[in-house]
Amino acid sequence: xxxxxxxxxxxxxxxxxxxxxxxxxxxxxxxxxxxxxxQTVLLDEGTPTDNGGISEGSxxxxxxxxxxxDELIQNQIQSExxxxxxxNAQTASLQQIQPTFTTSTQDIGTQMSALFTSLSxxxxxxxxxxxxxxxxxxxQNLATAFNATSSVLTTQQLSLNAKVTQDVSKxxxxxxxxxxxxxxxxxxKSSGQDGGTLQDQQNQLVLQLSALTNxxxxxxxxxxxxTTGNGTPLVVGSxxxxxxxxxxxxxxxxxxxxxxxxxxxALSGGDLGGTxxxxxxTIPSLLNHLDTLANxxxxxxxxxxxxxxxxxxxxxxxxxxIPAVTAGSAAAISVxxxxxxxxxxxxxxxxxxxxxxxSFSALQTVALPSGQSPTSTYANxxxxxxxxxxxxxxxxxxxxxxxxxxxxxxxSVSGVSIDQESTNxxxxxxxxxxxxxxVTTIQALFQVTLAMGTASAE
Amino acid sequence: xxxxxxxxxxxxxxxxxxQALSTALQQxxxxxxxxxxxxxxxxxxIMVTSLAESANVDQYTKNISSLQSKMQTAxxxxxxxxxxxxxxxxxxxxxxxxxxNSENKAAIATQVQSILSAVVGQANTEYxxxxxxxxxxxxxxxxxxxxxxxxxxxxSSTVPLAMTTPLTPxxxxxxxxxxxxxxxxxHAAAGDTIANLETAINTAVTAGTLSPGTSxxxxxxxxxxxxxxxxxxxxxxxxTLGVMTASLSTMVANAYAYVGNSTVDSVQIGESTSVKxxxxxxxxxxxxxNVIGSLxxxxxxxxxxxxxxxxxxxxxxxxxxxxxxxxxVPLDSTISQLSSQESYLGQETITLTxxxxxxxGINIAEAATxxxxxxxxxxxxxxxxxxxxxxxxxxxxx
Numbered sequence: 099x100x101x102x103x104x105x106x107x108x109x110x111x112x113x114x115x116x117x118x119x120x121x122x123x124x125x126x127x128x129x130x131x132x133x134x135x136x137q138t139v140l141l142d143e144g145t146p147t148d149n150g151g152i153s154e155g156s157x158x159x160x161x162x163x164x165x166x167x168d169e170l171i172q173n174q175i176q177s178e179x180x181x182x183x184x185x186n187a188q189t190a191s192l193q194q195i196q197p198t199f200t201t202s203t204q205d206i207g208t209q210m211s212a213l214f215t216s217l218s219x220x221x222x223x224x225x226x227x228x229x230x231x232x233x234x235x236x237x238q239n240l241a242t243a244f245n246a247t248s249s250v251l252t253t254q255q256l257s258l259n260a261k262v263t264q265d266v267s268k269x270x271x272x273x274x275x276x277x278x279x280x281x282x283x284x285x286x287k288s289s290g291q292d293g294g295t296l297q298d299q300q301n302q303l304v305l306q307l308s309a310l311t312n313x314x315x316x317x318x319x320x321x322x323x324x325t326t327g328n329g330t331p332l333v334v335g336s337x338x339x340x341x342x343x344x345x346x347x348x349x350x351x352x353x354x355x356x357x358x359x360x361x362x363x364a365l366s367g368g369d370l371g372g373t374x375x376x377x378x379x380t381i382p383s384l385l386n387h388l389d390t391l392a393n394x395x396x397x398x399x400x401x402x403x404x405x406x407x408x409x410x411x412x413x414x415x416x417x418x419x420i421p422a423v424t425a426g427s428a429a430a431i432s433v434x435x436x437x438x439x440x441x442x443x444x445x446x447x448x449x450x451x452x453x454x455x456x457s458f459s460a461l462q463t464v465a466l467p468s469g470q471s472p473t474s475t476y477a478n479x480x481x482x483x484x485x486x487x488x489x490x491x492x493x494x495x496x497x498x499x500x501x502x503x504x505x506x507x508x509x510s511v512s513g514v515s516i517d518q519e520s521t522n523x524x525x526x527x528x529x530x531x532x533x534x535x536x537v538t539t540i541q542a543l544f545q546v547t548l549a550m551g552t553a554s555a556e
Numbered sequence: 557x558x559x560x561x562x563x564x565x566x567x568x569x570x571x572x573x574x575q576a577l578s579t580a581l582q583q584x585x586x587x588x589x590x591x592x593x594x595x596x597x598x599x600x601x602i603m604v605t606s607l608a609e610s611a612n613v614d615q616y617t618k619n620i621s622s623l624q625s626k627m628q629t630a631x632x633x634x635x636x637x638x639x640x641x642x643x644x645x646x647x648x649x650x651x652x653x654x655x656x657n658s659e660n661k662a663a664i665a666t667q668v669q670s671i672l673s674a675v676v677g678q679a680n681t682e683y684x685x686x687x688x689x690x691x692x693x694x695x696x697x698x699x700x701x702x703x704x705x706x707x708x709x710x711x712s713s714t715v716p717l718a719m720t721t722p723l724t725p726x727x728x729x730x731x732x733x734x735x736x737x738x739x740x741x742x743h744a745a746a747g748d749t750i751a752n753l754e755t756a757i758n759t760a761v762t763a764g765t766l767s768p769g770t771s772x773x774x775x776x777x778x779x780x781x782x783x784x785x786x787x788x789x790x791x792x793x794x795x796t797l798g799v800m801t802a803s804l805s806t807m808v809a810n811a812y813a814y815v816g817n818s819t820v821d822s823v824q825i826g827e828s829t830s831v832k833x834x835x836x837x838x839x840x841x842x843x844x845x846n847v848i849g850s851l852x853x854x855x856x857x858x859x860x861x862x863x864x865x866x867x868x869x870x871x872x873x874x875x876x877x878x879x880x881x882x883x884x885v886p887l888d889s890t891i892s893q894l895s896s897q898e899s900y901l902g903q904e905t906i907t908l909t910x911x912x913x914x915x916x917g918i919n920i921a922e923a924a925t926x927x928x929x930x931x932x933x934x935x936x937x938x939x940x941x942x943x944x945x946x947x948x949x950x951x952x953x954x
Contacts, residue, residue: 129561136560196593201603211608215615222619222823222833225686225695444819450686450694450834452821459824462608477604484597491594502568506557513560517949524953 101547105540107144107157111533114141117160118526125514126523133302135165135512137294165294168511172301173315175504176308180367182497183309187261187372188380189494191254192487195384198250199483206247207476209240210395214462220443221455230409230438237399237417237433244392248428251385258377262351263343265310265370269332270340272307276300276324277338284321284335307332312367328364330355350377380486384479385428391475393427394466396420402461406442406454414442414454566941573934580930583923590916599915606915609827610908613901616825620898623823623833627891630688630835633681634884637847640671640678641877647671648854648870652863661866665858669810672851676812679841679848689837690816698816698837699848702734702787703806708780709798716778717797719751727794729753731760732813735767735786737842737849739814744794750780757782787811810852814838825897831890835883845872845879 118139128134140163144156199205216236220229283296293300304324307313312327321335331339339356346352353362353370363378365371396418403414419434421427435441444451463471470478582591593600650656651664680697681688690698711717723729723744732739740760742753754772761770767786775781780797782790787808790800816837822830841847854869861869 192594193592200593200600201607207604207608211611214608215611218612218615218619218824222622223684223686224692224821444692446692446817446819448692448694448817448819449696450690450821451692451819452823453692453819456822456824456830462612473605473608477601480593480604481597481601484593484595484600487592487594488597498568502564505564509560509564510558515558515560518560520949520953 108537110157114158114160115530122522129514135167136514137163179308180312183369184372185493187369188490191376206243209243212236217458221452224443224452225450234438241431244428255381273332273338280336310368311370388428392431393424395472402457407447408442409439411447569937573937577930577934580927589918626683629683633678644671652867661858691836692819693816699812700789702811702813703802705803705806706782706790706800711778724794729792732789734811734813738765789813845876847876850876
């Protein structure tokens with residue numbers, strides 16, 4: 099092997115170790131960058147040369163850099179992220195709803211109980227005008243509790259409605275960014291190179307998209323395709339097919355795909371999926387139960403009232419004003435009676451008669467048309483709200499723990515270990531120093547060789 | 557497994573231990589295990605019904621307290637009536653002896669009249685504005701001195717009422733008879749006239765509800781006049797008649813008509829327990845062995861009757877006395893029931909409170925132990941984080 103060849107190998111080694119140091123440097127620099135996959139340097143032996151029948155090594159070749167990543171873990175993280183975001187959205191919403199149903203001086207259960215105790219008190223002393231007024235006040239308080247609870251639910255629904263628009267806007271922004279990366283990424287891949295930083299950026303954007311909705315990625319050499327869980331395309335190659343919104347007659351924002359088809363009910367997962375589920379299913383179901391309770395209780399109370407005789411000797415008039423239809427009853431229920439003497443305590447119109455009070459008291463335990471007593475119906479509603487919140491919260495906790503595990507796995511494969519990079523730094527530094535020493539040595543050998551002809555003359 | 561970064565795991569562990577610490581702290585500070593519905597949805601739902609039961613129990617207890625006073629007032633009145641009747645029997649017995657002259661009998665009659673007034677006073681006993689023996693018509697005195705003539709106010713000599721004068725539709729005219737102890741009510745339908753009322757009165761006379769001779773006529777001043785020799789009390793809300801008032805000087809001495817009703821109210825004092833809370837005055841004082849009637853009879857016998865008649869009237873009072881004593885039995889039984897139910901409800905309150913504590917509360921010792929454990933865990937996590945996280949290879953490279 100000639101000195102020239104050796105010098106060339108030394109220079110290649112310097113280049114290779116310099117490249118390795120660059121990879122280490124980049125890894126350390128990005129050790130805290132979200133979504134960054136650590137890079138390794140690709141070194142290869144040089145092709146050996148034949149020197150008179152002797153095969154000689156020709157040094158090292160810097161082939162490039164490779165990001166270390168596991169697509170499967172990446173997909174699992176995306177999937178778990180959408181589940182977590184959906185659960186978080188529901189938990190946050192339900193945690194704002196549940197205090198309304200928690201036992202307090204203002205909740206429906208307490209006010210309903212207060213109405214029955216006021217009726218019991220009136221039963222013991224029907225001539226007492228204070229007792230009559232107390233029934234009227236308790237009825238008003240119960241109606242107010244229904245109104246307030248309904249208002250909390252509808253306000254929450256409107257707040258979620260606004261969030262749908264915000265989420266769609268974020269989704270469109272992300273899909274545009276992903277689409278913009280696509281041509282460069284496709285070019286890299288088509289040339290057989292690793293996606294590297296661009297792939298990391300795309301993965302990170304897809305992860306952010308997963309936090310908003312259930313998204314599925316189909317990777318091809320030419321271009322990646324992103325669709326929602328139900329197949330609605332979001333990104334096809336370099337083209338972003340943004341979602342649109344429109345407001346339905348009921349004021350609820352509907353999500354349309356790029357062709358204008360309504361995909362709202364098909365959305366699932368992510369913040370948008372969780373938000374839509376709360377807005378379109380959970381809250382309407384709770385409102386329906388609440389409306390049914392308000393309507394049936396008000397109707398049953400009015401029926402007892404009309405079967406009795408008021409303090410003026412007339413048949414009992416309507417106590418609660420309730421809409422003819424169930425929908426909106428909780429929001430609209432009110433006490434239409436203003437004169438406490440009109441409470442139909444008796445059955446004979448006598449001043450001290452309480453013949454109708456037993457029927458009023460029985461309302462507390464007699465089943466409504468929905469099948470259970472008012473108190474049990476409300477208790478079921480409380481159980482339902484509590485269970486929904488507990489389940490959403492548990493789901494949120496479980497996905498958080500699961501994501502931690504997945505991120506640990508991701509980190510295990512792709513994460514930057516400072517300790518590892520530090521050792522690499524020492525390794526590459528040593529190798530670089532050694533290669534430099536080789537170059538210096540060969541340089542010295544050149545000097546010696548060049549001086550061979552002049553040494554005796556001196 | 558290759559470990560690149562321990563920070564996320566440590567952060568998660570710290571978050572979990574701090575969450576546990578926060579929960580333990582909340583449990584200690586509130587003494588509650590369930591601070592929001594999601595902590596235990598099922599317990600929260602049971603709490604709704606349990607709290608409603610508690611509120612009911614509290615109200616039943618208040619009802620009992622109020623009813624006890626009312627019932628005891630009624631019982632005390634009947635006790636006074638018993639005492640009065642015993643005095644009347646003593647007086648009647650002495651009046652029945654053949655040696656008592658007519659002057660002494662008149663004096664005794666006067667004493668019995670005082671007793672009758674006292675008994676009527678007791679029959680009109682009021683408790684917090686409620687006449688306890690008025691049935692459910694409890695805001696007006698149930699026993700009113702009867703008159704032979706009641707006249708309306710709406711007619712006049714220029715515009716007299718007539719038998720064809722229509723009565724106000726849906727109005728009610730009530731005639732309470734002191735002699736029979738019964739009441740007749742006439743509810744006017746649309747198109748009914750005074751003639752219909754008169755027919756109803758005649759029917760009631762035939763049925764024995766009203767005394768023989770009770771009649772309805774239009775008097776010289778053009779008003780409706782209800783007449784009864786034994787004495788009646790008439791009320792109406794027919795505006796075409798106006799207020800019915802007793803004509804001057806027609807009150808019948810010692811005759812009282814019952815203007816209450818027979819309604820017996822019930823009040824719930826437990827989940828499935830109710831008590832009758834009043835004793836209608838007609839049941840106690842004018843029906844069965846008629847208390848007021850028997851006293852009236854003794855007065856009449858003392859004023860003009862023979863010893864035998866006085867003796868008979870005295871025996872009638874004895875019967876009335878026994879009757880009143882019988883009437884007190886259910887009353888006393890109710891008072892006793894109220895008392896035992898009050899004790900039961902007291903126990904029920906304790907049971908419900910225990911149930912509620914078990915549902916959502918937490919034993920303070922358990923809460924303190926939980927807090928201590930949570931503190932320990934959190935300290936351990938923080939100590940581990942402080943020890944592990946700063947360590948890198950760089951610390952050892954010179």
